[in-house]
Amino acid sequence: MIRDTNEFNDAPWRAIDRAEMEQTQSVPTMLAKREQKLYYWLTSHWTQDIGAVVDLGCFVGGSTARLADGHMDAGKSHWIHAYDRFKADERTKAAELYRKGIAPFKGTDIYWLARDLLEPWEERVTLHRGDILTKTWDGSPIELLVMDAAKSTETTDGIAERFFPHLIPGQSLVVQQDYFHWRLPWIPVQMHLMKDWFRPVAFCPDDTVIFQNIRPIDDKALTAGKVSDLDDDALLGSLTEVQPLARTWRRKQRIYRMKRAIKANPGVRTGYLMVDPDKL
Template identity: 30%
Template sequence: MRGLPEHVASHLGMLTTEERRFLYEFARDTFRGEGLIIDAGIFMGASTAALATGLRDRSPPYVGRPIQSFDLATCDQSTAETMAYHFPQEEWQQGKSFAHVLTRALSPYEDLVEFAVGDIRETLVNLNEPVELAFLDCSKLPSVNAHLTRVIFPRLIPGHSVVVQQDFFHEWLPWIHVTMGYLAPYFRFIGSAGPSAFFRCEKAIPEHVAAIDTWNDPPRPGLQMFDAGVPSGLSETEAYLADLARVSAVRWFEGVDASVQYANRLTKPSGETPWTLPEASFVADVMKGRGLDWAHAS
């Protein structure tokens, strides 16, 4: 088995080696050329590099531009700090575009990639082709998550297409779990890497089903859908992060007191973990204060 190419492993980005390997191997070994690869939320293009290199390493190399990559390419405070560290020759602050740096980073793959800068709710409006892989790392708002679900999921190929929910094992984005719980009859959980969860589409998703806003207009009890969206057999760390996300879901659907009570029952895993985990007490304090104000954002 060929290893992960060094330039893919070292490409600037926040993806783990295991996530990069999954994307690379999907493009190299599983992609059939029947549809698109949606690469949504790429920061500096680590996912793009993995996917494009996988296509090139096929035998024969793939010819065409099936990868559609998307990023807002605008700094928030954390991104500005990261860019200042890696690109000190420029001044970086919140609100500054890094599209010029990203475009340069993607230039080795331009024969395989179509890249769009901007709000993905405006740059990815309609899809007329099937989607073989959807790498989703931009579902930071419920409205973005709902948009991606509505546009992409009806185009998935049953028995073949994979959705990578890159923010699944994360304490603040419970609408992802609610969506996957609502759509549980259409997917099978096939594994994880880092914060990513991988789901294979098992049957066609009707457009009217994908169009449901499961967060703001849940068709059945929200926590029931959340729980249905969390796979069994998770590691201790993964289960803890899913529980932290459930705290936010409890606040949204049942209120502050219920969410704080739920958080107070959680215990952070002891010993070494793959990454630094927040304390449940910190999440409880957030629920008492700011809560899910960001969940109302457009």
């Protein structure tokens, strides 16, 4: 049975009072304010505690804290697994940590900082350190999969192979935090290619789109959604097919920008290597 997602149309997370999630404010995050509320709402209101919550690309745990706080407030017991390389260069440390109240420190390792920041939720969170492509999943059901690490086509396919088969059809959500990011056009393309397995449920500014898994993910689904073998024309063609969906959220311009990015960066499949087409 496919769970009704009509309530998403009213973006009920907007009504969450930030005081409810006050404890999370000490954990720096790259999430927009509305996305933070969404994450808290998903684990406090939507999930039914029938599978794990997986946070891919948690940085110092900002997203994990919002997920864990909702999970804790709702008294849920399934585990939260957060993955990251847990490395940050000086520029990222200055912009994302020191500016947000973390005292300066030496080196690039942020694992212990994340452990420390997530201490209020430590009885429900496991951190997995290292490249996601070196990890395996234990095969248990995943009820909520939050994705902020699909920064290349290789990682995007690697994540799909490792985690999508364990989603619970009809219930599980995939939160694509970078769906509308111009540097990562393969994300909307993959979700479009897997449209028989995922249906879009809501958009949450700045960049997030939420999908519901509606059919079991098998080899056929993974083959259909593979993005690493696609050439630029195939990416552009798929993006044209994504435009009507983007239009429903008045975000068609974001798809146009992705198309300009592909044309300005032929063959590039890693986000940080993409040159901004609008600054050329």
